[in-house]
Amino acid sequence: MGLNKELDGLLIISLDQAVAAPYCSLLLADAGARVIKVERPEGDFARGYDSGANGKSSIFAWLNKGKESICLNLDEINDRNLLFKMLENADVLLSNLAPGSLEKRGFAGHKLREKNKKLITCSITGYGDSEDAAKMKAYDFLVQAESGLCSVTGNEQGPTRVGVSITDLSTGLTAFSGILRALHQRNTTGVGIDLKISMFDVIADWMNMPLLAHRYMDGAPKRVGLKHSFIAPYGAYKTKDKKEILISIQNNREWKMFCNNVIGKPEFVEDIKFKNNTDRYENREILDNFIENIFLNLEKNILIEKLKSSKIAYANLNDVSDLSKHQFLRNQKAFYGDAEIEMADLPLKIEGERPKKVPLLNENNLKIREEFV
Helix, strand or coil: CCCCCCCCCCEEEEECCCCHHHHHHHHHHHCCCEEEEEECCCCCHHHHCCCCECCECHHHHHHCCCEEEEECCCCCHHHHHHHHHHHHCCCEEEECCCCCCCHHHCCCHHHHCCCCCCCEEEEEECCCCCHHHHCCCCCHHHHHHHCCCHHHCEECCEECCCCCCHHHHHHHHHHHHHHHHHHHHHHHHCCCCEEEEEHHHHHHHHCHHHHHHHHHCCCCCCCCCCCCCCCCCEEEEECCCCCEEEEECCCHHHHHHHHHHHCCCHHHCCCCCCCCHHHHHHCHHHHHHHHHHHHCCCCHHHHHHHHHHCCCEEEECCCHHHHHCCCCCCEEEEEECCEEEEEECCCCCCCCCCCCEECCCCCCHHHHHHHCC
């Protein structure tokens, strides 16, 4: 028996846009909750991120499978009243709008719980809801830069952004875990709570390794590209057939196997320059030159067999095309209007079928308005 609609019966009202909150509500829908996505009259702007799937956004499809869609104008009294009615029956109100935009329209958590004491609210912001924080617009790349993430990403030539929306996705995942904790607590107390999560706080926590190095280890690690800031040998090396392979030696047992069976240098095991990781890292330029010269005389497939038989960690330096046909990639399909979209599956396997339908803009408008009268 596996996971199967464990949140069935819960109602999530999600005023979400872009990536962070939609990723959270995607996980809630995948767990069996009913998710009503409340959009502006013009729709979530992520619907326009791309038009690769028969004119529709494949990225929007990835983030919004299994949800219902209704458009509401919260500056209109009738639409505000409809949202109030929906929230009287809801378990969770999720949002990632500008700080204070819901509260000034009367949707503060403590006010909503006067009619629905079980309601959990989860608000996602960029930097928090203080006066200064609320003034800063927060998109993924901007938070990467503001948090220092870009400063430790890249190589000697300069910083770069992480190539996926890591602050959005990590925040959505944190919101999902926070909502699950709040639901568990509500089972005991019978009362909902307000959760407030900022993208900056989430990525600052994920930045603790370089932050602690800055505070306690003589400075944050420098940008090292495909190498490591304190482990050696670790990185990408070219082979005889002009391909690249990554290796990682994590301990002295692996180092011994690598020296004896892969590079044919058993004398390196006790060499004072390479005996321990700290020695290897201090002399990494010399060590890298040795390894590169040996690897350049080996075809990649032969080298991989040597690494496998010695149980040495390795990886191919793949591009997205390689990922698309990778033997370990599990795919799932989504259906967005007349478009069929194939994407990487969610990591947790479940019993039964995953939600596959992506809502068209305002698709469930009449049904929802009739339900919440």
